[in-house]
Amino acid sequence: xxxxxxxxxxxxxxxxxxxxxxxxxxxxxxxxxxxxxxxxxxxxxxxxxxxxxxxxxxxxxxxxxxxxxxxxxxxxxxxxxxxx
Amino acid sequence: xxxxxxxxxxxxxxxxxxxxxxxxxxxxxxxxxxxxxxxxxxxxxxxxxxxxxxxxxxxxxxxxxxxxxxxxxxxxxxxxxxxx
Amino acid sequence: xxxxxxxxxxxxxxxxxxxxxxxxxxxxxxxxxxxxxxxxxxxxxxxxxxxxxxxxxxxxxxxxxxxxxxxxxxxxxxxxxxxx
Amino acid sequence: xxxxxxxxxxxxxxxxxxxxxxxxxxxxxxxxxxxxxxxxxxxxxxxxxxxxxxxxxxxxxxxxxxxxxxxxxxxxxxxxxxxx
DNA sequence: TCAGATAAAATCGCGC
DNA sequence: GCGCGATTTTATCTGA
Numbered sequence: 001x002x003x004x005x006x007x008x009x010x011x012x013x014x015x016x017x018x019x020x021x022x023x024x025x026x027x028x029x030x031x032x033x034x035x036x037x038x039x040x041x042x043x044x045x046x047x048x049x050x051x052x053x054x055x056x057x058x059x060x061x062x063x064x065x066x067x068x069x070x071x072x073x074x075x076x077x078x079x080x081x082x083x084x
Numbered sequence: 085x086x087x088x089x090x091x092x093x094x095x096x097x098x099x100x101x102x103x104x105x106x107x108x109x110x111x112x113x114x115x116x117x118x119x120x121x122x123x124x125x126x127x128x129x130x131x132x133x134x135x136x137x138x139x140x141x142x143x144x145x146x147x148x149x150x151x152x153x154x155x156x157x158x159x160x161x162x163x164x165x166x167x168x
Numbered sequence: 169x170x171x172x173x174x175x176x177x178x179x180x181x182x183x184x185x186x187x188x189x190x191x192x193x194x195x196x197x198x199x200x201x202x203x204x205x206x207x208x209x210x211x212x213x214x215x216x217x218x219x220x221x222x223x224x225x226x227x228x229x230x231x232x233x234x235x236x237x238x239x240x241x242x243x244x245x246x247x248x249x250x251x252x
Numbered sequence: 253x254x255x256x257x258x259x260x261x262x263x264x265x266x267x268x269x270x271x272x273x274x275x276x277x278x279x280x281x282x283x284x285x286x287x288x289x290x291x292x293x294x295x296x297x298x299x300x301x302x303x304x305x306x307x308x309x310x311x312x313x314x315x316x317x318x319x320x321x322x323x324x325x326x327x328x329x330x331x332x333x334x335x336x
Numbered sequence: 337t338c339a340g341a342t343a344a345a346a347t348c349g350c351g352c
Numbered sequence: 353g354c355g356c357g358a359t360t361t362t363a364t365c366t367g368a
Contacts, residue, residue, distance in 0.1 A: 007295075010294065011291075011296060011301075011304075014287060014290070014291045014294075014296065014301065015301065015304055015305060015308070017287050018284055018287050018288075018301070018305055019305065019308070019309075021280050021283050021284045021287065022284065022305075024280050025277055025280045025281065025284075028273050028276050028277045028280070029277065031273050032270055032273045032274065032277075033349095035266060035269050035270050035273065036270070038266070039263075039266045042262065042266075043259075044262075044263060044266065045160065046349085046350085047156065047349095047350075047351095048153075048156055048157070048160060049263075049266060049267065049270070050349095050358090051149070051152060051153045051156050052153065052263075052267055053267060053270055053271065053274075054149055054358095054359095055146070055149040055150050055152075055153050056267070056271070057271075058142065058145050058146040058149045059146045059149075059150075061142050061146070062139070062142040062143045062145070062146045065135070065138055065139040065142045065143075066139050066143075068135060068139075069132075069135045069136065069139050072131065072132050072135050073132070076129060076132060091211075094210065095207075095212060095217075095220075098203060098206070098207045098210075098212065098217060099217065099220055099221055099224070101203050102200055102203050102204075102217070102221055103221065103224070103225075105196050105199050105200045105203065106200065106221075108196050109193055109196045109197065109200075112189050112192050112193045112196070113193065115189050116186055116189045116190065116193075117366095119182060119185050119186050119189065120186075122182070123179075123182045126178065126182075127175075128178075128179060128182065130367090131368095133179075133182060133183065133186070134341090136179075136183055137183060137186055137187065137190075138341095140183070140187070141187075197343085215345090218344085218345090281360095281361095292338095299362095299363080302362075302363095306362095337368100338367100338368085339366105339367095339368085340365105340366090340367090340368100341364105341365085341366080341367095342363100342364080342365075342366090343362100343363085343364070343365090344361100344362080344363070344364085345360100345361080345362070345363085346359105346360085346361070346362085347358100347359080347360070347361085348357105348358085348359075348360085349356105349357090349358085349359095350355105350356085350357085350358095351354100351355090351356080351357095352353100352354090352355090352356100
């Protein structure tokens with residue numbers, strides 16, 4: 001049921017690709033943590049940095065959503081290529 | 085182990101309170117759906133309404149986050165009552 | 169295009185009704201969380217409570233399903249008011 | 253308060269480094285999602301794949317824990333280089 | 337049936 | 353070190 005080349009092999013390949021990607025993600029998370037550590041040792045409170053990052057992200061999200069809205073309005077009016 | 089007044093009774097009371105609250109939540113969700121239905125029958129595409137609602141919520145979140153940030157800065161400076 | 173009473177005003181009214189309902193929903197979700205918190209401080213693990221709530225809901229659904237079935241049978245027999 | 257080279261500039265640099273890393277993380281998360289999509293279109297239910305990935309991760313963690321334990325025992329015995 | 341939105345659960349970082 | 357709050361991840365659900 002899982003000879004090489006069969007479905008079992010394909011499944012394993014998929015699982016391993018996911019595992020590699022998640023490993024990469026974990027490494028980046030480590031990097032983020034060390035930047036926070038660096039900030040702290042330079043006198044910037046991590047809590048504040050976190051808030052700044054969150055505030056900037058939310059502002060960007062709000063802008064993106066607004067653009068999405070404009071696109072929708074345009075589509076509604078049959079002008080589907082206005083923002084393409 | 086579950087005579088009236090014992091833990092069993094208390095557990096049941098908690099469970100029932102949760103169930104009532106979740107029932108309320110479901111009713112409100114129904115109401116939301118019917119408002120979308122009403123909007124539709126008035127010629128407003130639900131998809132657009134959803135986007136507007138989402139955009140407004142995100143903008144409000146961004147503003148709230150910004151205020152939070154100002155509060156944090158103030159606290160950092162020892163001015164904890166500036167925004168109280 | 170958005171004079172009072174026009175489509176713009178109607179749209180805003182719809183959006184605001186939805187926002188109020190979603191605010192209510194959020195408040196109820198808060199209440200649910202605090203009941204779980206209360207349960208925890210009385211020694212009941214939230215995870216257990218969640219399982220109980222889910223199990224009871226499933227049982228209730230099963231009963232509703234059964235009633236639905238009875239209603240169908242009755243309709244089949246021309247007795248549409250038996251379970252109304 | 254934020255002349256180039258001052259604290260303001262340093263703060264911004266830190267924030268931007270974090271944002272870049274989080275952007276990378278998001279891209280990888282996208283990749284993971286598309287692998288799940290690929291799996292699905294090959295007839296493997298994503299939910300199942302998730303369980304497999306989680307189980308393998310747990311097993312790997314358990315092995316790591318076990319090795320840690322062996323290392324501890326060795327240290328206890330003064331054989332600090334046994335598992336180095 | 338499928339993607340996208342919503343809600344639930346688990347995890348992580350921070351404070352006391 | 354532990355509980356609390358926030359973020360991230362998983363599961364459920366609805367609508368196209």
